[in-house]
Amino acid sequence: MREPASARxxxxxxxxxxxxxxxxxxxxASAVLLWTAATHASMRAAAAADLAALAAADTARGLRAGDPCEIARSVSAANEAELEHCAVEDGGTSVRVTVSVPVTFVALEVKxxxxxxxxxxGAPPLDQR
Structure with missing residues (x-):
């Protein structure tokens, strides 16, 4: 018996x-992995920025010795982040930092x-005191 023409x-x-x-x-799967890597890097950057700012603010207030921005740089490096910007503000009572963490696609080892x-x-801004 022959197959129908449509099946052939x-x-x-x-x-x-x-x-x-x-x-x-x-x-x-690659898209999910990229999204996961970006989310992980974002969370690491936020944690590194928080820790660097806190350490730098303590230094700026005189609670520990050293330069606030150098302390922020070392704390950022310890958290595998790069300090991009550091500014001591309000006469040394607060510090602002910006850090970056590379988004790495581990499967291909690509940044x-x-x-x-x-x-x-540091201290709250003057308009919030």
Whole structure:
């Protein structure tokens, strides 16, 4: 018995369909991994900025010896972040810092972008006292 004409044209499409499904699954998995890496880098940057600002503010207020921005730089480096900006404000009562953490796609060992975070520590601004 012969196959219908419509079934003869469908031979071999299972391989193409399976390949397409695998490609779509890999693209979706890569997108999820990239999103996870970006979220992780953002959280690390926020934590590093908070810690650097707190340490620098303590130094600016005289609670520990040293230069506030150098302390912020060392705390950032200890948290695998890079200090981009540091400013002592309000006559040495507060410090603002900006740090960045690279977004790394571990599967390919590629640095794609940098997540940045800002933090301020010290006395509240004058308009909020």
């Amino acid at each position: 044209g469908e031979r071999g499409n299972g391989t193409v369909t399976a390949t397409a499904l695998v490609a779509v699954a890999l693209i979706l 794609l972008h940098a997540a940045t975070a800002r933090a301020r520590a």
